[in-house]
Amino acid sequence: MIAVIIAGIGISSAHSATEANKAWWRNLSQGARNQAIVDRAAQDIGKYVGLNCKKWVQQVVPAASRGVVNIPLTLPEADGWYWDYSPYVVGMSGGIRAVQPGWIIQMNWLLSKGWTPHTAIVVGKTSTGVYLVESNWCDPPCYKVGLRWVSFTDFDAKAFRYTVYYITGG
Numbered sequence: 001m002i003a004v005i006i007a008g009i010g011i012s013s014a015h016s017a018t019e020a021n022k023a024w025w026r027n028l029s030q031g032a033r034n035q036a037i038v039d040r041a042a043q044d045i046g047k048y049v050g051l052n053c054k055k056w057v058q059q060v061v062p063a064a065s066r067g068v069v070n071i072p073l074t075l076p077e078a079d080g081w082y083w084d085y086s087p088y089v090v091g092m093s094g095g096i097r098a099v100q101p102g103w104i105i106q107m108n109w110l111l112s113k114g115w116t117p118h119t120a121i122v123v124g125k126t127s128t129g130v131y132l133v134e135s136n137w138c139d140p141p142c143y144k145v146g147l148r149w150v151s152f153t154d155f156d157a158k159a160f161r162y163t164v165y166y167i168t169g170g
Contacts, residue, residue, distance in 0.1 A: 021066040026169040033065070033167055034102025040064035041121045041133040044145035049135055051143055053119040056135035057104060060121065061167060069167055074106065079117040081108050082163040092164045096155050099125060099164055105132070107162030111139070115160060120148075128152060 025033065040060050049056055058071045065088075072084040083089055083106060092098060099105070099122045109118045124131035129151035136143050 017067040022068050022170070025065050025068040028169065030166070030168070033169065034100060036064040037061060037102040037104075037121060037167060038123045038133075041123060041145075044135070045133060045147050046145065048142070048144045052136045052141070053134050054106075054117070056145065057119045057121060061104075065167070068170070071104075074117070079108075081106050081117065081161040083165065088168055088170045089165050090168055092166060094164075096130065096152060096159070096162070096164065099130060100166070101125065103164055103166045105159075105162055105164050108160045110158040110160060123147070129155070 028036070037060065040063050044056070044060070049059075051059060054071075054074065061069050061071050069088040070086070072086040072089060074080040075082055075084055082091070092103070096105070101123050103122045104119065105122065106119050107117070108115045118134070118137070120132040120134035120137075122130050123133045129149060132148050132150060133145060134148065135145045137146055137148060138144065
């Protein structure tokens, strides 16, 4: 199933926000934009990227959008659970069960040692949970990208304050 999820258009990270790239991103369907983010995130699975979760997402989204979209700052402070305004970022209501592949979750997650801020990209969804691609989901910090399954039950029990986003054409 994951092979189907991550198959799609090829995305390179060596792009800048030219007018042509802005037009390209804007003219993609929302499904194609979501898939571009999934495809780019999947390229890093199993790799050491040297970045925490948020910094990694801040690298993936611009690469997927050919430099068009930058992820905004986190509020209410650097360890917050929601993002500042961006014309390319839309916060969604409906909770975790409404997510789609390519959407991004910014959250506070309960670990045995307490709450930790975390950011992940949804790459798959079933009736009982989601597949996340994320950097640095390890203890101690390893700065490696991995694929993780999270049931909705586990998410409901461990995610304290979270926001779900999708990236638009602006």
